[in-house]
Amino acid sequence: MKNTAYRLFKKPFFGRFVKPWRWPEQADRQHWQRLQIASESGATLSALLGPAHTAKVKGAVLMSHPMGVVAKGFWMKYGHSEMLRRAGYHVMVFDLNGFGESTSTTMDYPLDVLAAGQALQARYPDLSVAVLGASMGAAMSVCAMAQPHHPFKAAVLESAFPTLLHFWRRYPVPKLGIQLSKLFYPAGERSLRPTYAAEHLVGSPNLLLIYGESDEFTPVEDGKLLWRTLEQKTHTEFWQVPNAEHTHAFAAHPVPYAEKVIGFLDAHLGAESGARCN
Template sequence: MKKLLYSLLKKPFFGRFNKPWRWPDDINQADWKRLSFKSESGAKISALVAESLTEDIKGAVLLCHPMGVSAKGFWLRYGHAQLLRQSGYHVMVFDFNGFGESGSTNMDFPLDVLAAGNALQNQYPNLALGLIGASLGGAMSVCAMTSPTHPFKAAVIESAFPTLMHFWRPYPLPKLALQFVQLIYPSGEKRVRPVHAANILAGRPDMLLIYGEADKFTTVAHGKLLFDALKRNTEAEFWQVEGATHTHAYAAQPKEYESRVLSFLEKSLVLT
């Protein structure tokens, strides 16, 4: 009964993304090792891990995908994973529950981030861990970092909404469904509210927030709300990207993205 209820609640938000996952074109599948592990959300999570392409290993990075049928393939398709591997980082991509090849349970997505982070740390126990999350992945990553057991020293958060309502307000059916969730399960909705999470971060991970000037879904103003909350509790930077649409700062400004993101990770992922 509970599984059916969660399925009905998730449908207005994510139903159109429940399609079979496919490898992005032109990706060498042999570079990637498959992993699966259990999340406390109850789902079996599907992940891929690839090693750095250099011998100078600087850390390991978890990539948390935005909403979309491509799910974990987003990072392969648009080159983020390759950039990190060429720059000295081991990389893990994974599917949130209900996306890609992962099982579907509830909407407690921060638990999936924690499970993936712990799985990556188990793969590389002697390395510092960073995180890059976009949209849904960025927002749920901020929420995951309220847990005292999270393994992340630094996070790059792109196009993350400050609250679910900020993102879904323009869409009548998801907005109504969210209002219903807030009514029947207010504590659950609060757990996935990034501006609330910003006040109770654990471990003070360094943060780089990225928002596109051409983003119609999570605007620069939305980003500033989250940034203002985060900078009260940790070291946070804000990059406003000219010409960037939702989750596509790398495509809009590739050279500056490389410079900013790689220098941020190299500075922050230092084991002490």
């Protein structure tokens, strides 16, 4: 009954994305290992593990997707996962509950990020773990870092909204749902609010925030609101990307993006660890 109620509540937000998941044409299936992960949200998460293409491995990166039918395939479709693997990082892509091939349960998405991150850390206990998120995946990653026992030493967060209302303010039905949740289930709304999580970060993960100047959904001013809160708690860098649309800074500037992201991860993960590829 509880999951049925959540599915009905989630439909105005995510209903159009609930479609059968397909492998991106660009992905070589032989290079990915399928995994199933149990989340405290009650969901069984579908994940894919891609090993680094290098003998020396610098760390492991969890990739938390934006909203969309492609779900975890976003990172393969647009080349982010291969960029990281070529640079010496193991990567795990996964579907948040209700997206892609994961089962649908509650809206406790930070618990999905937490479960996937812990599974990645358990897979590579001698490596440092980071998370790379985009839009919803980035926002929920911030919230996951307010959870005890999260494994993330660093995070790259693109187009993360500061609150749910900032993102959904253009959409009347979801906006109303969020406003009602603040009245009738305030703890649930707080658990999904990145600015609240930013004030309660666990540990001191190093953060890189990325926002595109052509982003209509999470504009730069929204990003700076989140940045101001995060930088009071931990080292937080802010990169404002010219001509980049929502979640597409890599597409707009692939070389500077790779240099910025890999340089950041190397500085905060690569120096701590270095192992032979398993």
